[in-house]
Amino acid sequence: MTQTTRRNVLKGGVALTGALTIGMPSILRAQTGPLKIGHLTPLTGFLGAIGGYAQLGAKLAAEEINASGGVLGRQIELISEDSVNPAIASNKAQRMVEQDGVVALLGEINSASALTIMQVAERNKKVFFSTGARSDALRGKNCNKYSFHSDIPNTVMVNAVGTALMQQNMVKGKKFFTLTADYIFGHDLLKAAKAFFARTGGNLIGDELIATDVTDFSPYLLKVRQAQPDVVCCNLAGNQVTNLVKQYAEFGFKYPLVGFNLNTGDAWAAGAGNLTGTWPTPWYHTLDNPASKKFVEAFIKKNGKPPENHAWIDYISLKIMAQAMNDTKSTDSAKLIEHFEKQSEFDLMKGRKGYFRKWDHQLVQEAYPFTVKAKSEMKDQWDMLVLGPSVPPAGEPLETIYPTQEQNPCSMPA
Amino acid sequence: MQLVFLMEQVVNGLVLGGYYLLIALGLSLIFSVGGVVNLAHGAFYAIGAYLAVTLTNMTGFLPAVVISPFAVAALGLLFERFLLRRFYSADPILGLLLTFGLAMLVEQAIRMIWGSPPLSSVMPSELKGAVIVGDFLFSRYRLILLAVVAAVLVGVWLLLHKTPFGRVVRAGIQRPDMVAVLGIKLQPYMATVIALGVGMAALAGALFAPITVVHPAMGSEIIIVAFVVVVIGGLGSFWGVVLAALLVGVVRGMTIHFMPAAGEASIYVLMFLVLLLRPRGLLGERMERFE
Numbered sequence: 001m002t003q004t005t006r007r008n009v010l011k012g013g014v015a016l017t018g019a020l021t022i023g024m025p026s027i028l029r030a031q032t033g034p035l036k037i038g039h040l041t042p043l044t045g046f047l048g049a050i051g052g053y054a055q056l057g058a059k060l061a062a063e064e065i066n067a068s069g070g071v072l073g074r075q076i077e078l079i080s081e082d083s084v085n086p087a088i089a090s091n092k093a094q095r096m097v098e099q100d101g102v103v104a105l106l107g108e109i110n111s112a113s114a115l116t117i118m119q120v121a122e123r124n125k126k127v128f129f130s131t132g133a134r135s136d137a138l139r140g141k142n143c144n145k146y147s148f149h150s151d152i153p154n155t156v157m158v159n160a161v162g163t164a165l166m167q168q169n170m171v172k173g174k175k176f177f178t179l180t181a182d183y184i185f186g187h188d189l190l191k192a193a194k195a196f197f198a199r200t201g202g203n204l205i206g207d208e209l210i211a212t213d214v215t216d217f218s219p220y221l222l223k224v225r226q227a228q229p230d231v232v233c234c235n236l237a238g239n240q241v242t243n244l245v246k247q248y249a250e251f252g253f254k255y256p257l258v259g260f261n262l263n264t265g266d267a268w269a270a271g272a273g274n275l276t277g278t279w280p281t282p283w284y285h286t287l288d289n290p291a292s293k294k295f296v297e298a299f300i301k302k303n304g305k306p307p308e309n310h311a312w313i314d315y316i317s318l319k320i321m322a323q324a325m326n327d328t329k330s331t332d333s334a335k336l337i338e339h340f341e342k343q344s345e346f347d348l349m350k351g352r353k354g355y356f357r358k359w360d361h362q363l364v365q366e367a368y369p370f371t372v373k374a375k376s377e378m379k380d381q382w383d384m385l386v387l388g389p390s391v392p393p394a395g396e397p398l399e400t401i402y403p404t405q406e407q408n409p410c411s412m413p414a
Numbered sequence: 415m416q417l418v419f420l421m422e423q424v425v426n427g428l429v430l431g432g433y434y435l436l437i438a439l440g441l442s443l444i445f446s447v448g449g450v451v452n453l454a455h456g457a458f459y460a461i462g463a464y465l466a467v468t469l470t471n472m473t474g475f476l477p478a479v480v481i482s483p484f485a486v487a488a489l490g491l492l493f494e495r496f497l498l499r500r501f502y503s504a505d506p507i508l509g510l511l512l513t514f515g516l517a518m519l520v521e522q523a524i525r526m527i528w529g530s531p532p533l534s535s536v537m538p539s540e541l542k543g544a545v546i547v548g549d550f551l552f553s554r555y556r557l558i559l560l561a562v563v564a565a566v567l568v569g570v571w572l573l574l575h576k577t578p579f580g581r582v583v584r585a586g587i588q589r590p591d592m593v594a595v596l597g598i599k600l601q602p603y604m605a606t607v608i609a610l611g612v613g614m615a616a617l618a619g620a621l622f623a624p625i626t627v628v629h630p631a632m633g634s635e636i637i638i639v640a641f642v643v644v645v646i647g648g649l650g651s652f653w654g655v656v657l658a659a660l661l662v663g664v665v666r667g668m669t670i671h672f673m674p675a676a677g678e679a680s681i682y683v684l685m686f687l688v689l690l691l692r693p694r695g696l697l698g699e700r701m702e703r704f705e
Binding site for chain 2: 043044045048049050052053182208209210211213214215216218219220222223225226239242243246247249250251252253265268269270271272273274305308381
């Protein structure tokens with residue numbers, strides 16, 4: 001029994017070595033084949049649900065780019081994989097650059113993983129579009145020349161919801177209790193929230209840091225009740241949000257629940273009737289503009305459901321990247337960075353166009369607060385949100401809701 | 415006042431322990447009769463949740479919660495007949511590999527059938543809300559859940575200890591050779607117990623679907639806690655599992671009260687301590703096959 005097993009293991013090892021040796025030349029030949037772009041996003045774990053949408057969005061963009069002639073006359077090949085966790089994300093990014101020969105990287109939702117990929121990008125001098133990570137620190141003290149950020153940062157999420165809450169008189173003098181995801185993203189969001197409360201007279205009476213794998217929130221909900229807050233504020237991420245929203249509805253607390261972070265995928269997963277309150281979002285599939293409608297239609301046709309905001313962001317990010325390569329006639333990182341740093345504007349399927357800000361590489365764009373539709377008004381299970389007016393309001397410069405260089409300083413050594 | 419808050423966490427922990435119990439007890443039962451550590455137990459929990467959510471849309475909540483566990487128990491019979499049966503007397507590592515593989519297979523199958531985004535699931539609104547008893551606050555839904563768990567627990571105990579069926583099962587666990595000598599075929603008894611264990615996991619999935627994220631990997635999330643409970647209680651021990659489940663719930667709640675950051679780690683620390691001081695678990699029997 002043991003003998004044959006050992007022999008089989010040896011045989012397997014030999015076969016594997018053989019396959020690797022034979023496999024090598026094809027990697028070397030890749031220079032003339034399709035243009036490879038690496039895409040990493042969590043497909044498992046607490047962000048896996050929304051990562052699935054990101055992958056669908058990137059794939060649709062790649063198909064459309066190829067159908068319209070590709071990049072520099074070559075087809076693009078999207079190598080899209082599960083980033084799993086920060087350590088694996090970094091290993092995979094390095095492998096994609098070294099062995100697969102990708103010309104650029106994009107993706108990610110987990111801020112901790114995005115940070116490790118940013119380091120790989122800098123080390124290998126490859127452009128990386130961080131598409132779903134929201135931590136301010138990535139744009140500030142951790143920023144680097146090769147990394148661009150297409151999702152809105154935590155400060156903007158806080159400002160979008162904060163503005164709406166102030167209009168409802170729900171900030172000044174009110175007691176807030178926050179529940180915060182215990183990793184770089186949550187810590188960062190709490191910091192932004194604290195800055196907001198300090199500025200607007202909100203009173204933070206309690207905070208709980210919550211591990212990303214927590215599924216039962218009942219002990220935390222009991223602590224919330226003990227603190228007797230006026231408003232409960234969710235600074236969680238991914239499945240944490242859905243679990244909290246469901247269990248908050250289960251306990252039926254009277255304190256209004258609001259949040260500084262939510263992805264529409266989490267709202268859909270919570271289900272109609274469970275979610276209440278005011279939340280932020282960078283995009284929603286009901287936005288009324290031609291580009292957005294066209295994208296939503298193509299996405300539904302292919303996948304049978306509307307795109308979530310991560311599908312949107314990975315779709316436009318890959319499109320912007322491909323367009324830049326065609327415009328500069330190059331995949332050279334230095335040329336691409338120079339191109340983006342000109343702050344040229346891109347159609348983001350929103351009311352206003354956006355641009356990458358030169359000093360921190362943040363894609364400056366509108367955000368929206370939203371509230372939840374009554375179940376009876378929903379057209380289908382995805383028609384859950386009512387978007388508020390864009391933040392900042394039309395007429396005000398987009399950058400007013402973003403951190404300034406003094407607030408979130410970034411220095412990029414050349 | 416502080417004491418009241420603490421008591422509230424203890425009681426809440428007991429309620430949560432009841433839910434762990436539903437999953438862990440099946441895991442323990444299957445180990446007892448088959449000698450296989452069923453790593454696919456979480457997969458059946460996930461199928462139970464997915465079936466319940468799908469059925470809720472067709473039949474309403476209550477029928478869904480009843481039908482789903484029975485459907486999964488039927489799946490459990492197939493699982494026993496075509497897979498598990500071959501591994502009863504094999505090296506335990508093979509059973510582990512088989513069920514681990516099955517767990518991954520089921521997770522991917524769920525992705526293929528239902529898609530990778532979570533299913534949205536809501537409970538009937540009349541079950542929502544809190545019940546306040548004295549100074550304590552309970553979720554109404556979890557109280558109902560606790561009642562169901564208690565009923566299942568009593569039912570399983572009676573089945574194993576007060577019926578002819580249970581006598582054969584218990585005899586089979588201790589001395590399968592003697593049972594065979596008496597001319598009793600153990601096979602159907604084992605199959606029934608495995609279907610029962612798997613059905614309990616599915617019931618837990620169905621009951622928890624309205625208050626947790628229903629996603630393809632939900633099974634692998636829960637199997638770890640279930641396994642911790644069984645290890646603390648002692649593999650194969652009925653009351654050990656009951657005790658351990660309640661203990662795990664309470665320890666987690668207390669830790670979150672005093673040291674929130676250690677909340678999730680606390681149950682592993684508890685397992686570590688128990689294994690260090692009493693390797694067979696709180697009420698476990700000595701296991702010769704592993705020593």
